[in-house]
Amino acid sequence: MLQVAAHALGILLDPFRLAILTGGVLVGLVLGVIPGLGGVVGLALLIPFTYNLDSYAAFALLLGMASVTTISDLIPAILFGVPGSVGAAATVLDGHELAKQGQAGRALGAGYTSALLGGIFGAVLLAVALPIIRPVVLYLGTPELLAFCIFGLSMVAVLSGNAPLKGITAACFGLMLAMIGSGSQTGTMRWTFNTFYLWDHLPLIPFTLGLFAMPELAELAVSRASIAREGTKADFSLTAQWAGTRDALANWWLVLRCSWIGAVLGTVPGLGAASIDWIVYGHALRTEKNNRFGRGDIRGVIAPEASNNAKEGGHLIPTIAFGVPAGASMAVLLSAFLLHGLVPGPDMLTKHLDVTFLMIWSLTLAHIIGALICLLASGLFARLAQVPAGRLVPIVLAMMYVGALQGSQSWGDLYSLVFFGLVGWIMKAHGWPRPPLMLGFVLGALFERYLFISTEIYGASWLYRPVVIGILVLSVWVVVGPLKDSIRHTIAELAGRRKPEIRFDTAIGVDLLAVVVLVVALGTSWSWPWEAKLVPHAAIYAALLFALANLLNEVFAGPAPSPGSIGTGIDRPALQMDSALALRGVSPHIARVRLLRYFGWLFAFLVASAMVGFMPAVAMSIVLQSRLEFQQSWLFSVASSAIVTGVIWLILDHVFHIAWPVSLLGETYPALRERIPFI
Numbered sequence: 001m002l003q004v005a006a007h008a009l010g011i012l013l014d015p016f017r018l019a020i021l022t023g024g025v026l027v028g029l030v031l032g033v034i035p036g037l038g039g040v041v042g043l044a045l046l047i048p049f050t051y052n053l054d055s056y057a058a059f060a061l062l063l064g065m066a067s068v069t070t071i072s073d074l075i076p077a078i079l080f081g082v083p084g085s086v087g088a089a090a091t092v093l094d095g096h097e098l099a100k101q102g103q104a105g106r107a108l109g110a111g112y113t114s115a116l117l118g119g120i121f122g123a124v125l126l127a128v129a130l131p132i133i134r135p136v137v138l139y140l141g142t143p144e145l146l147a148f149c150i151f152g153l154s155m156v157a158v159l160s161g162n163a164p165l166k167g168i169t170a171a172c173f174g175l176m177l178a179m180i181g182s183g184s185q186t187g188t189m190r191w192t193f194n195t196f197y198l199w200d201h202l203p204l205i206p207f208t209l210g211l212f213a214m215p216e217l218a219e220l221a222v223s224r225a226s227i228a229r230e231g232t233k234a235d236f237s238l239t240a241q242w243a244g245t246r247d248a249l250a251n252w253w254l255v256l257r258c259s260w261i262g263a264v265l266g267t268v269p270g271l272g273a274a275s276i277d278w279i280v281y282g283h284a285l286r287t288e289k290n291n292r293f294g295r296g297d298i299r300g301v302i303a304p305e306a307s308n309n310a311k312e313g314g315h316l317i318p319t320i321a322f323g324v325p326a327g328a329s330m331a332v333l334l335s336a337f338l339l340h341g342l343v344p345g346p347d348m349l350t351k352h353l354d355v356t357f358l359m360i361w362s363l364t365l366a367h368i369i370g371a372l373i374c375l376l377a378s379g380l381f382a383r384l385a386q387v388p389a390g391r392l393v394p395i396v397l398a399m400m401y402v403g404a405l406q407g408s409q410s411w412g413d414l415y416s417l418v419f420f421g422l423v424g425w426i427m428k429a430h431g432w433p434r435p436p437l438m439l440g441f442v443l444g445a446l447f448e449r450y451l452f453i454s455t456e457i458y459g460a461s462w463l464y465r466p467v468v469i470g471i472l473v474l475s476v477w478v479v480v481g482p483l484k485d486s487i488r489h490t491i492a493e494l495a496g497r498r499k500p501e502i503r504f505d506t507a508i509g510v511d512l513l514a515v516v517v518l519v520v521a522l523g524t525s526w527s528w529p530w531e532a533k534l535v536p537h538a539a540i541y542a543a544l545l546f547a548l549a550n551l552l553n554e555v556f557a558g559p560a561p562s563p564g565s566i567g568t569g570i571d572r573p574a575l576q577m578d579s580a581l582a583l584r585g586v587s588p589h590i591a592r593v594r595l596l597r598y599f600g601w602l603f604a605f606l607v608a609s610a611m612v613g614f615m616p617a618v619a620m621s622i623v624l625q626s627r628l629e630f631q632q633s634w635l636f637s638v639a640s641s642a643i644v645t646g647v648i649w650l651i652l653d654h655v656f657h658i659a660w661p662v663s664l665l666g667e668t669y670p671a672l673r674e675r676i677p678f679i
Contacts, residue, residue, distance in 0.1 A: 001353070005127070008357035011056050012365065020057045021362060024064030025369050031065070032072030032085065042066060043329055047336050055340040056358050062336055063362040066329055067119060068370035070308045074111040075374070078104060078301070080396050081216025082209065087308045089212050089438060090277040094293060094300025096216060101296050109244025110298050111305045112371045114255055117248065118306035119367030121259035122266070122313025127360045129267075129317055143462035146450035147471035148268055149443050152275050154475035156436035165550035167436040169514065170427070172543030174440020175447070176521060177202060179536045184449055188532035190525065195412070203407025204442065206416040209400050211438060214421025214602075215428045217396060220389045222594040223586055224630075241375060247298045254284060254299060255306045262307025266314020275442045278435055280307035286478070313363060320348045320356055390630025391640070394622045398644050401605070401618060402652065411610060411661050418602045425595075430510045440539075448535045511551040518544050601625050613663040613679030619645040653678065 011017065024046070031042045042065045050058035070087055077088040078095035091111065098107040156171035180191045181201035192198040248255060258280045265276045284303035285293050293300045319330040321344070337344055348356050404417040427434050454462040462468060522540050525533050586594075601621070608617035619641050626637035652658040666673035673679060 004353050005357045005360075008354045009361050011354070012060060012358055012361045017057045017060050018365075020053070021060040021064040021365060022369060024061040025068050025366050025373070028065035028068040028366075029072040029370060029373065032069035033075050042069060043333060043336075047339065050336060051339065055342060055355055058336060058340055059355065059359050060362045062333065063359055064366040064369075066333070067309070067312050067363050067366045070312065071112060071115045071119075071367070071370045071374055074115070074301070074305060075108065076396075076399075078107045078111065080213070080220075080392070082213035082396060082400060087277050087311075088304075089208055090281040090304035090435070091301055091308075092212050092216070093281075093435075094295070094297050097294070097296035098298065098301070103240075103296070105240035106244040106247070107298065107301050109241035109375060110247045111244070111301050112374045113245040113248035114302040114305040115309040116367050116371035117252075117255050118259040118262065118309035119312065119371075120364055121256070121306075122263045122310035123360050123363040123367075124313075125260075125263045125310070126313040126316055126363070127357070139467075141457075141465075142450045142453040143458060143465050144467050144471075145268065146447065146454050146462070147468040147475075148265070149447040149450060151471050151475045151478075152279050152439060152443050153447070154478045156439055163431055163433055163550075165546050165553060166431065167433045169543050169546045169550060170432055170434070171436040171440035172539045172546070173514075174437040174442075175444040175539035176536055176543070177207075177437075177441050178444025179448070179539070183528075183532040184445070185452055185531040186529045188528050190528065190532060190536065191521070197408070197410055197412030200408070201445065202416060202441075203413060205407045206404040206413045207420050207441060208438065209404050210417045210420030211424040211427075211434055213400055214417070215424040217393055217400075218421070218425050218595060218598050221393050221598045221629075222591050224389050224594075244298070245375075248302050251299055251302050254288065254303060257287075258284065258303045258306040259310035262310040263314040265307075266311030267317045275439060276311055277304040277308055278439045280304055281435070282478075309367065313360075316359065316363075320344055320359070388630075390626065390632050391636070393630070394625040395640060395644055397602075397605075397625075398618050398622055398648065401614075402648055405614070405652075405658070405661075409659050409661065411606075414606055414609060418599075418606060421602065422599060426510060430507045432510070444535075444539075451535065452531070508551070508554060511547065511554060514547050515544065515551065518547060597629060601629065610663055612665050613676075614660060615645060615649055615678040618648065649678070 012021065027046065028042055043062060046062055046065055050061060053061065069085060073083065073085040073088040074091050074095065076082040077091045078099050081092050081096040083089045083092055095107045095111065098104065153171060153175075156167050176191075178201070180198050182188070182192075182199055183190055189199065261280050261283060262276055265279065281293075281300070281304050284299060285291065288299055291297050291299060315330050319333065334344065342348065342352055342355065400417065401414060404413045407413040407416070424434060426432075427437070463472075518540055522537070522544075525536055525540075528536075605617055605621045608620060611617075622641035622644060623637045626632040626640060627634060653660075660678040662673065663679050666679045
């Protein structure tokens with residue numbers, strides 16, 4: 001095997017194939033920066049170009065591209081709070097906070113280094129595991145996969161920080177959102193409200209961008225400052241970037257643990273990047289001492305980035321060994337196998353072992369090349385944190401519109417983006433952690449599917465399988481600690497007051513709204529068949545229990561402790577597992593006015609898109625928002641609109657050949673629509 005590995009490295013180091021690999025890396029870095037465009041889109045784009053390449057060059061190109069989108073996706077996550085892909089959502093919490101503190105260069109350096117080390121670890125694990133992984137993967141059945149989902153959901157207690165009641169309630173809401181659409185067992189239309197867009201479930205991309213990115217841009221638009229807070233001295237020097245590298249190397253044990261977890265979970269089909277990163281983030285929170293996660297802890301960047309890149313090697317294990325894709329990108333990659341006459345399975349470990357090792361070397365070299373390119377350009381990227389909000393917000397919003405449209409390429413994607421942007425802002429402003437909602441959403445459909453399959457095949461005996469028992473015990477241990485701390489805090493608060501204080505404010509109003517939504521959801525789903533409402537009703541009843549407990553807790557005991565202000569009942573500070581709302585220097589009245597105008601611009605964009613088409617609406621949005629809202633010059637407003645719109649049109653229309661949704665103008669004048677397809 002060592003001889004074959006050396007031979008495969010020699011093949012890859014051929015100047016032509018090395019140039020092909022580098023070209024794939026550059027394409028992947030660009031796609032990773034643009035929200036919503038990731039490995040799946042890149043693979044679909046590049047596979048036709050491999051038709052005239054040999055299999056070695058073809059997989060060098062494809063894996064070179066796919067493996068580095070998870071490196072560059074941290075750039076918008078750190079600088080703008082906009083995850084370049086769903087796998088970078090966890091990086092937003094601490095990475096964006098570090099950028100606000102003027103440490104964008106350090107955060108980027110730590111992220112690149114962790115991504116490099118995690119990617120190499122995943123490639124090494126792939127090389128070592130392929131000969132021995134077959135019996136392990138074959139042993140994992142639906143009960144074990146269901147147990148993994150339960151363990152992932154148990155992480156919501158950790159990801160809720162000092163508000164576990166709100167976090168568990170949010171996770172139940174996430175499960176309910178995952179149930180929207182056609183039921184997997186009965187075909188029942190659940191909470192679709194007679195809308196065709198919701199029949200095939202909510203797309204993940206607009207949901208993620210709305211929940212995590214929209215509130216960050218809203219905060220930037222309201223504060224009217226640069227990303228780095230005023231008064232912070234941002235260091236963009238090479239020394240600052242290497243400081244982040246040293247941070248990653250100093251936390252080598254954390255990198256190793258998170259890489260291992262990411263790579264192993266990456267081998268499990270169905271557990272995507274969105275859930276793996278949050279599981280790893282929760283692990284780091286539970287195990288790292290003296291952490292300030294959610295408030296600018298460099299380890300909050302290191303942990304998810306290490307796992308995010310290590311999982312790529314894990315994804316390839318079942319894909320190569322059994323032809324079972326571990327994720328959407330691997331499903332697309334299987335078509336490349338067929339195109340080049342390769343059959344995943346035993347042949348890839350015997351007859352085509354050189355191609356397999358070339359894939360491993362491609363993963364390794366792509367991560368090295370991609371990390372070096374990004375590290376050398378970190379200073380340029382980090383300087384974006386000093387650009388005034390008035391110049392950034394309209395342009396980044398336009399890129400988010402493009403990313404959201406990749407969900408299903410319909411108007412519903414844009415509506416979902418704005419709706420969940422509003423939900424995300426309300427949650428952030430009132431102390432509701434957003435990561436649990438995300439985790440419940442991404443694991444909900446898998447949980448329901450594996451639950452029914454396991455029950456149909458094994459009955460109740462699936463609970464007694466050894467691996468299932470071990471994972472369930474671990475899940476209980478993860479949940480008990482945070483809940484116990486919250487109960488002790490509530491009891492201590494009530495015991496310390498002679499007379500309980502009863503209060504009512506907007507936070508209580510949000511708590512009441514959550515209860516009302518749950519009651520309405522229960523009423524609208526009461527007539528569904530038993531199989532269709534089993535999981536949704538379990539989520540509703542659990543959410544009602546914890547929502548009412550949270551409501552009573554906040555009415556009588558007061559809000560949860562602010563981060564670092566008081567203890568949680570044990571000897572450690574309270575934790576906030578979400579970025580805190582920071583509008584320093586802005587009066588409440590001005591903040592409300594600017595926030596209303598921000599969402600007003602979003603709704604105006606939706607109306608303009610529906611009336612005259614997506615591209616004209618993007619162009620008008622950038623010009624008018626830059627000039628009228630942020631008082632930029634007409635020259636800058638028009639020039640930025642022309643450049644951004646031109647790039648978007650070139651990429652979406654001429655490269656990806658997107659099917660543009662039809663506007664009212666296009667429906668009224670079909671002949672005009674034939675000449676201008678984006679109206």
